[in-house]
Amino acid sequence: MIKAIIAFLLVGLLPARALAEADLTIVASLSTGWVRNFNPFNETTRLHSVRDFVYEPLVVFNAMHGGTPDFRLATDFNYSGNLLQLSFKLRDGVEWSDGHAFSARDVVFTFNMLRAHRELDSQNIWDRISAVEAPDADTVLFTLKRVNSNIAFEIVRVPIVPEHVWSKVADPVTFTNDNPVGSGPMTEIRRFTSQIYQQCRNPHYWDTQHLKVDCLNFPQVGTNEQLLTAAAAGTIDWFGAFLPDIERTYVATDPNHHRYWFPPGGTVAININFDSPDPSNRAAFRNVNFRRAVSMAIDRGAIVDIAGYGYPVVNEYASGLGRTYLGWVDAEAEKEFGAYAHFDKDAARALLAESGFRDRDGRGFVANPDGRPISFTILAPNGWTDWVNTTELVAESLNQIGIHASVSTPEPAAWTQKLISGSYDMAINGYLTGETPYRSFDMGFHSRFSGKTRFAATRFVDPELDQALDAFISTIDPAAQRQAMNKVQMILASNMPYVPLYSNPIWYEYSTKRFKGWFNGDNPVARPDVFDGTPERLLHLLALEPVAP
Amino acid sequence: MAFLLRRLGFYVAAFIAAASFNFLIPRLMPGNPIDTMFAQAGTALPPESLDALKRTFGFLDEPLPLQYLHYLGSVFTWDLGLSVKFYPLTVNQVLVRALPWTLLLVATSSLSAFAVGSLAGAQAAWKRGGGFDSVGAPAALVLQAVPPLVTSLLALYLFAISLKWLPTGFAWDPMIDLDWSWQSVWSVLYHAVLPVTTLALAQIGGYLVTMRNSMINLLGEDYITLGQAKGLTERRLRLAYAAYNALLPALTSFAMSLGAVFGGSLVTEVVFNYPGLGYTLYEGITSRDYPLIQGQLLIMTLAMLSANFIADLLYILVDPRLRRA
Numbered sequence: 001m002i003k004a005i006i007a008f009l010l011v012g013l014l015p016a017r018a019l020a021e022a023d024l025t026i027v028a029s030l031s032t033g034w035v036r037n038f039n040p041f042n043e044t045t046r047l048h049s050v051r052d053f054v055y056e057p058l059v060v061f062n063a064m065h066g067g068t069p070d071f072r073l074a075t076d077f078n079y080s081g082n083l084l085q086l087s088f089k090l091r092d093g094v095e096w097s098d099g100h101a102f103s104a105r106d107v108v109f110t111f112n113m114l115r116a117h118r119e120l121d122s123q124n125i126w127d128r129i130s131a132v133e134a135p136d137a138d139t140v141l142f143t144l145k146r147v148n149s150n151i152a153f154e155i156v157r158v159p160i161v162p163e164h165v166w167s168k169v170a171d172p173v174t175f176t177n178d179n180p181v182g183s184g185p186m187t188e189i190r191r192f193t194s195q196i197y198q199q200c201r202n203p204h205y206w207d208t209q210h211l212k213v214d215c216l217n218f219p220q221v222g223t224n225e226q227l228l229t230a231a232a233a234g235t236i237d238w239f240g241a242f243l244p245d246i247e248r249t250y251v252a253t254d255p256n257h258h259r260y261w262f263p264p265g266g267t268v269a270i271n272i273n274f275d276s277p278d279p280s281n282r283a284a285f286r287n288v289n290f291r292r293a294v295s296m297a298i299d300r301g302a303i304v305d306i307a308g309y310g311y312p313v314v315n316e317y318a319s320g321l322g323r324t325y326l327g328w329v330d331a332e333a334e335k336e337f338g339a340y341a342h343f344d345k346d347a348a349r350a351l352l353a354e355s356g357f358r359d360r361d362g363r364g365f366v367a368n369p370d371g372r373p374i375s376f377t378i379l380a381p382n383g384w385t386d387w388v389n390t391t392e393l394v395a396e397s398l399n400q401i402g403i404h405a406s407v408s409t410p411e412p413a414a415w416t417q418k419l420i421s422g423s424y425d426m427a428i429n430g431y432l433t434g435e436t437p438y439r440s441f442d443m444g445f446h447s448r449f450s451g452k453t454r455f456a457a458t459r460f461v462d463p464e465l466d467q468a469l470d471a472f473i474s475t476i477d478p479a480a481q482r483q484a485m486n487k488v489q490m491i492l493a494s495n496m497p498y499v500p501l502y503s504n505p506i507w508y509e510y511s512t513k514r515f516k517g518w519f520n521g522d523n524p525v526a527r528p529d530v531f532d533g534t535p536e537r538l539l540h541l542l543a544l545e546p547v548a549p
Numbered sequence: 550m551a552f553l554l555r556r557l558g559f560y561v562a563a564f565i566a567a568a569s570f571n572f573l574i575p576r577l578m579p580g581n582p583i584d585t586m587f588a589q590a591g592t593a594l595p596p597e598s599l600d601a602l603k604r605t606f607g608f609l610d611e612p613l614p615l616q617y618l619h620y621l622g623s624v625f626t627w628d629l630g631l632s633v634k635f636y637p638l639t640v641n642q643v644l645v646r647a648l649p650w651t652l653l654l655v656a657t658s659s660l661s662a663f664a665v666g667s668l669a670g671a672q673a674a675w676k677r678g679g680g681f682d683s684v685g686a687p688a689a690l691v692l693q694a695v696p697p698l699v700t701s702l703l704a705l706y707l708f709a710i711s712l713k714w715l716p717t718g719f720a721w722d723p724m725i726d727l728d729w730s731w732q733s734v735w736s737v738l739y740h741a742v743l744p745v746t747t748l749a750l751a752q753i754g755g756y757l758v759t760m761r762n763s764m765i766n767l768l769g770e771d772y773i774t775l776g777q778a779k780g781l782t783e784r785r786l787r788l789a790y791a792a793y794n795a796l797l798p799a800l801t802s803f804a805m806s807l808g809a810v811f812g813g814s815l816v817t818e819v820v821f822n823y824p825g826l827g828y829t830l831y832e833g834i835t836s837r838d839y840p841l842i843q844g845q846l847l848i849m850t851l852a853m854l855s856a857n858f859i860a861d862l863l864y865i866l867v868d869p870r871l872r873r874a
Contacts (some may be wrong), residue, residue: 032832033646033824035635044583044602045636119601173605176637194646194824196723219723226822229710229717413837414579 021214022546023198024515027230027239028530032222033194038177040159041120048532049199049218053541054182055159058088058107059152060535062526064263066327067153067435070539072207073102073160073183079476083147086155088140095204096162097180097187104134109163119173123154149481150473153435156535185211185541195220212545213515231258237515240507240529242386245309250509257513261520261528262505264313264324266431266440268387270294270378270394270499274459275451276425280372285425288495289355292340295499296348297401298394304502307389312502316341318493320500325437330486330493337493341500348401357402365404376425377408381415390501391428419457429457430504433527436481441488442469445497460497517543552871556861560854567850572620574846575839576613582606582633582837606633606840620843629844634836640844643829650720651825653741655814656807658748663803665749666756670799671792673757674764686761693754701747701820708743715743718822744821748814752806756799764795797867804860805853 029048040050058074061067069077076089094102111132114121128151131143144151162181169175180187187202200215219235221227227241232253243250251258272291276282284290300314315322318337321329339347352358356369367373380391391407398405405426410418418424431440432455443449446469449456465488472484508528510518519528519540526536583603611619623629629640638646669689673682692700709717721727721736767773768791776786815827826845833841865871 032828033635035638037637042636044633117601119599119605173601174637191726193723193726195719195721220719220822222718222822222828223819225820226718229705232710233717410579411835413835417579417581 022212022515023215023217024213024541024544025217025219025235025237026530027219027221027227027236027241028532030222030224030227031220034192034197034218034220035194036176036178036192036197038180038189039172039175040161040177041114041122041172043122047197047218049186049216050180051159051532052184052535052538053186053199053216054180054184055161056182056184056538057156057535058090058160059156060539061153061156061435062536062539063433063435064524064527064536072538077152079149083149083474083476084144086142086144086152088142088155090138090140091206092138094183094206096164097182097202097204098162098165099204100162100164100181102162102183103137104140105137106163107140107160108132108134109167110158110160113161113166113172114158117173123157125154125158128154147474149476150436150438153439184538185213186216190215207542210542213541231509231511234258234511234513237511237513238530239509240531241509242311242507243509244385246311246509254511254513257511258509259512259518259520260509262311262508263521263524263528264322264503265506265527266324266433266504267315267320267322268312268390268428268430268501268504269315269320270391270501271419271427271429271457272498273422273424273426273457274497275422276376277423278376278425280368281374281376281425283368283370283372284357284374287355289351290357291496291499293348293351293355293357293401294398294403295340295496296342296344296351297397297403298499298501299343299397300501301343303390303393307393308386308502308505311505313505315500315502317500318496319489320492320498321437321489322500322503324433324503328437328482328485328489330489333486333490333493336490337496340493340496345397345401352401352403359402364402366402373404375404377406379415379418379424379427380407380409381412381428382409383412387428387430394428394501416454419454420451422451422457422459424457427457428501429454429498431455432533437485437488438469438472441492445469445492458497460495462491462495465491512547514547515544516547517545519543552865553861556858560858564850564854567854568621568624568847569617571843571846571850572617575837575842578834578837582839606631606636624847629847630840632833632838632841634832634838634841640840643841644826644844644848647824647826647829650823651814651818651827653737654744654748654817654823654825657741658745659752659803659806661745662749662752663756663799663806666753667760667792667796667799669753670757670760671764671787671795674761674768674795675787675791677761677765677768682761686757689754689757691754692750693752695751697747697751697814697816698820700750701744701817704743704747705820716740720824740823744814744817744823748817755802759799759802760792760795763798764791767791767795793867797864800863800867801860804856804863807852807856807859 034047035045037045037047038050038054039046040055056072058072059077060070060072062070073091073094074088075091078087079085090104096102115126128145128148129142130145133141135141142155160183165181166172179189182202185202185205185207186199188200189197190200191198196217196219198215198217201211205211219230221230224241227239228243228249230236231239231250234254246260250260272285274286276285300316304310304312304314313323316338317329317334318341319330319333352366357366359365360367360371365374378391378395380388388409395405395407415427419427419429431444434440443453443455445456445460445465447461447466450459450461468484468487468491472481472488475481506527506529512518519525525543526539527534528540530537583599632638632640632643635643669685673686676682705717708715716739720740721733725732725736727733773786773790776790814825815831817823818825818828819831830842830845833845
């Protein structure tokens, strides 16, 4: 009898254990209600769990470690001798989540689809490649229009979709891909409501030995405050957010499990508009000594501590390169111009005085050498509290050396529009990171982008800078690349078209309650955030495993 | 009848004027939907791709007057186009998704606030100067003067975060699929407690004071004295004689607040992560989703005008003097 009861209890318990799934709860983007859209090419409303998790990249380049490749659907890539062709070798035995074999034809199909539908080609990659072919089922050959050593990074950002599904899609632009067939670890959409959706394990995934997570839960969270509320309650495993005073607001709510790690990311800087609509401000902004004085007036350490709660890392490089790319720093440029990126109020005042910027009417603010007054506002996007506070401290610092500046906080949409259209004087702005510093410098300062994106908002152009940036990608020789990058830094450091403040933290918080294997300061494998645009999150997902119950 | 026709004419004119402003206002805001979306993506779309995208969402680079005509056509056929922010949903779908929650939230709280506030106001006026009048009425006013943001944040902190009696967000438990089972209904009610209560608290004071003031005026009237002299019960006198007639001003403000129902309650919805219309409109504005903003404002306009019209009709029912006019 007792045996029977024990047996009954065991039978009752065992299946429950076997059924317990390893569900990882993630907040990868804020939303007021999920809408089903798993089209990976849709730049505007695709769900942020489509790329990398449903569609696996060919290669993940590890931006934290100089772009070292982690091969996924491809196992190798090579440039031809003249650097005008790039071939990828594909992995054997990879299957789509419906069991069809993955092959080079899928890659060729995907790229040709982007050529036919330009609105899907958000990187405008067909501007740099001229053909994509599949010499055999395991090889894809890209022909380039001109030498471009950066192209591999850009090619792998294109999600590869299955030909046998997408060739039947009437209009891939408006297609919402409700039940995606993918190559990544998490392809099965098990539940979908406006409040939560669940993305589960791909039954045909090739790298099952590393995949210890069964399902991803994406609860809908509308604001940072709600995110903090949910995270403090311990319901979220992996997210990224600016949380004020994180030790108290998040870590203290479960000191044994709640953790964060904020490695340095993209540069945050004050943009100075070379084409300011106001002629007298413009005259001052085009004077390099004025820009240097602005930079020297700012106490970056204090800003990091006060506005950033100590999370960011100061950026005291005249080129703006930042601690993120320590290995690329041009010592010469910093030796010559680095002083202009360090706080020195007296030197700032002296520089203004010797350049003819003097207070002419006794109101305490300097004017141009020809007597025209200087007065401007610095824009910061409303609601981005750390940036708004930063900008306020910058304006105070400028007032202290006699520059008449104040802060204006338009809504984010208006801030963006002003940066693009050029109707502003100064503004705080942030730059993206990449595998090398090339991406943020190119997007910020190459003349072909000037005035077209929010990143290229300073309207500073220099043919030599364009040449140096182009030279960087026209070679794969590390020495020649370094030389080109040094030139870029030298030009930026000597002209100071923007005022670097700090490297924005990569926002990453996690809980060790249910999963282990997290990236952190002791385990710095790769960029740790879970946002769309960080392909390393795939490596991170595969590194996680459930904590033994 | 003439009165009704006059009102109706006024409402049609008001609607056309409002619809025109509705067209202009989003376009006067700096920024446009496509740029706003791409600004964060960090991609530089070539012009032809951008144009193709704009066509997808129906933003044509045609002259403003022509856009206006197309817009008017869409208003009268109620084909409001695709939402940019919630693509692939149409504006109608987005609004329909949010509408039930807003109706539940704001209608419940307005109705209960109206009922409680008016009854309490009648009570306070009847026993004016008494204990309830000197404590309850000012207390209700204080409660109303506190911004809804403060009340809802305090309530959230106290009941949801500290005491954990009630949920911190969502309109129902995300882990269950919504249907008409008891579990679903219970979940919806459980999640509505905090938002409905905080919204109602903020409105009670207004109804209480409106009711109290207009009733105190009436209590001095001869017909009340006559009623007392006739020996009517106090209850009958208070409710059917005094309160019924004092209801007019309260009814107007109630009708107005019913119109505002369709605007949703932005603050409450944001704080409690409640998927209503106010939150939807806010999202539409920040992402410059012109079609969505227009659709939502249109609904609000229609609701406001209809509510006013209904109030006009109610007046005729309640106030016999108007029937003769």
